[in-house]
Amino acid sequence: MKEIVRTRFAPSPTGHLHIGGARTTLYNWLFARHHGGQFVLRIEDTDEVRSTTDSVSAIFDSISWLGLDWDEGPLDMEHEKGPNGSYFQMKRLPLYQEQIQKLLQEGKAYPCYCTKEELEVIRKDAQKENRASYDGRCRRLTDRQKKDYEASGRKPAIRFEMPEEGETVVNDIIRGPVSFTNRLLPDLVIQKTTGGPTYNFACVVDDHAMSISHVIRGDEHLSNTPAQIQIYKALGFSLPQFAHLSMIMGPDGTKLSKRHGATSVLEYKEQGFLPEALRNYLALLGWATAESKQLFTPKELIQAFDLAGCQKNPATFDQVKLSWMNGEYMRAFSPADIIARSETFLKGAGLLPQLPGPSLEKLAALEREKFKLLKDVPDRIGFFYRDFEFTPEAEKVLAKPEVKDVLSGLAALLESFEPFEDKALEGAIRQFCTQKGLKPGQVFHPLRAAVSGRTEGPTLFLMLELMGRELVLKRLRRAG
Ligand code: GLU
Numbered sequence: 196m197k198e199i200v201r202t203r204f205a206p207s208p209t210g211h212l213h214i215g216g217a218r219t220t221l222y223n224w225l226f227a228r229h230h231g232g233q234f235v236l237r238i239e240d241t242d243e244v245r246s247t248t249d250s251v252s253a254i255f256d257s258i259s260w261l262g263l264d265w266d267e268g269p270l271d272m273e274h275e276k277g278p279n280g281s282y283f284q285m286k287r288l289p290l291y292q293e294q295i296q297k298l299l300q301e302g303k304a305y306p307c308y309c310t311k312e313e314l315e316v317i318r319k320d321a322q323k324e325n326r327a328s329y330d331g332r333c334r335r336l337t338d339r340q341k342k343d344y345e346a347s348g349r350k351p352a353i354r355f356e357m358p359e360e361g362e363t364v365v366n367d368i369i370r371g372p373v374s375f376t377n378r379l380l381p382d383l384v385i386q387k388t389t390g391g392p393t394y395n396f397a398c399v400v401d402d403h404a405m406s407i408s409h410v411i412r413g414d415e416h417l418s419n420t421p422a423q424i425q426i427y428k429a430l431g432f433s434l435p436q437f438a439h440l441s442m443i444m445g446p447d448g449t450k451l452s453k454r455h456g457a458t459s460v461l462e463y464k465e466q467g468f469l470p471e472a473l474r475n476y477l478a479l480l481g482w483a484t485a486e487s488k489q490l491f492t493p494k495e496l497i498q499a500f501d502l503a504g505c506q507k508n509p510a511t512f513d514q515v516k517l518s519w520m521n522g523e524y525m526r527a528f529s530p531a532d533i534i535a536r537s538e539t540f541l542k543g544a545g546l547l548p549q550l551p552g553p554s555l556e557k558l559a560a561l562e563r564e565k566f567k568l569l570k571d572v573p574d575r576i577g578f579f580y581r582d583f584e585f586t587p588e589a590e591k592v593l594a595k596p597e598v599k600d601v602l603s604g605l606a607a608l609l610e611s612f613e614p615f616e617d618k619a620l621e622g623a624i625r626q627f628c629t630q631k632g633l634k635p636g637q638v639f640h641p642l643r644a645a646v647s648g649r650t651e652g653p654t655l656f657l658m659l660e661l662m663g664r665e666l667v668l669k670r671l672r673r674a675g
Contacts, residue, residue, distance in 0.1 A: 441509050
């Protein structure tokens with residue numbers, strides 16, 4: 196029988212959804228969709244101190260903004276869908292308790308009364324001697340010793356007893372077999388002194404309870420996997436398949452972090468990236484097709500994606516490539532779509548509702564090739580509607596000695612020239628150059644700088660036509 200593919204994304208809600216988490220989500224989603232399986236969202240909120248509902252909301256918002264959906268999981272803080280809930284770990288505590296009791300009864304786990312200070316000393320000694328970070332001293336406590344500890348007010352954590360001999364092999368789909376020496380695996384805390392489960396334990400119980408077939412996650416979790424495998428075995432659970440995704444680096448070769456700029460998905464949204472472009476880009480951050488195809492429709496991506504194409508070497512996050520890709524997506528939009536998609540940015544810049552002057556759509560058509568981000572739309576076309584500051588480059592152009600005459604000559608010409616249209620204007624202005632014995636650049640550059648405040652921009656004569664006579668004259672006079 197063909198196995199049903201079930202994947203999950205299991206974030207700890209302790210901050211925004213970052214690029215790495217977004218890629219993990221995407222790969223899990225793509226893999227499930229590719230195989231006609233299911234994708235589960237599970238919130239791992241067992242860290243009572245660091246988990247926040249704001250982070251949970253940011254995770255929902257980020258995943259939804261990327262255009263990804265989940266078949267099972269929370270819909271908001273109160274509602275959920277799917278038969279394997281709750282999908283918040285803090286609402287599943289009895290399930291973990293039950294399994295912990297089982298391990299205790301079978302002698303596979305034990306209470307540990309060591310204090311923080313004692314553990315610190317044990318850890319330091321272990322480091323010196325290259326041993327597991329806990330020495331198992333509470334493994335064989337007598338009932339008397341346990342009672343004494345309890346009487347002294349110590350609350351125990353529960354530890355899982357790791358095998359001392361042999362190796363645990365993680366058969367990773369991406370990395371192949373990775374071997375860990377059991378002697379170096381510490382007896383893991385599975386229940387904290389506060390009574391809550393630890394990540395490594397809850398994760399195993401839930402992945403089993405939720406019938407997860409493939410655990411696809413970031414490479415930082417590879418070192419947790421041997422311990423998790425031992426817990427699976429002790430609980431009598433069959434193993435899922437594991438796939439650990441390559442690390443994501445910044446351009447300087449160090450792990451991607453705040454230092455490299457925006458790292459959260461919602462920051463990319465705010466900067467004017469398109470979700471479809473970011474999704475396409477993230478798909479290629481550690482995965483490639485044999486022919487290195489770059490641009491994918493969502494359908495193509497689902498069709499092409501498989502774990503076989505995932506690489507184990509670190510991937511480099513390349514902001515330049517992401518911006519290029521975003522520009523590619525923007526160029527494929529109609530001018531009406533460009534305006535619709537950049538609505539928030541246009542509103543934010545005061546360009547919507549539509550101001551008097553050329554239609555936003557016309558300007559979007561004019562500048563279409565130049566947009567890389569949605570926020571470029573108001574940035575590039577705002578000068579059609581309101582006054583602007585001159586860029587230093589424009590000021591330099593306008594400071595040349597002959598410019599005053601050029602601009603006043605142009606103003607005189609354009610005051611009555613008909614028709615005020617692209618081609619006709621070009622003809623007239625070229626003639627003006629010849630008459631004055633000037634090279635086209637000596638006229639075009641100051642003209643552009645005077646009416647737009649910059650030295651680059653839309654094609655000059657169409658820009659004049661769209662701006663209209665009145666505004667062009669006003670600006671020529673202002674700059675002249
Ligand atoms: N809660 C873990 C994290 O956010 C998930 C690890 C996993 O996918 O197993 O890092």
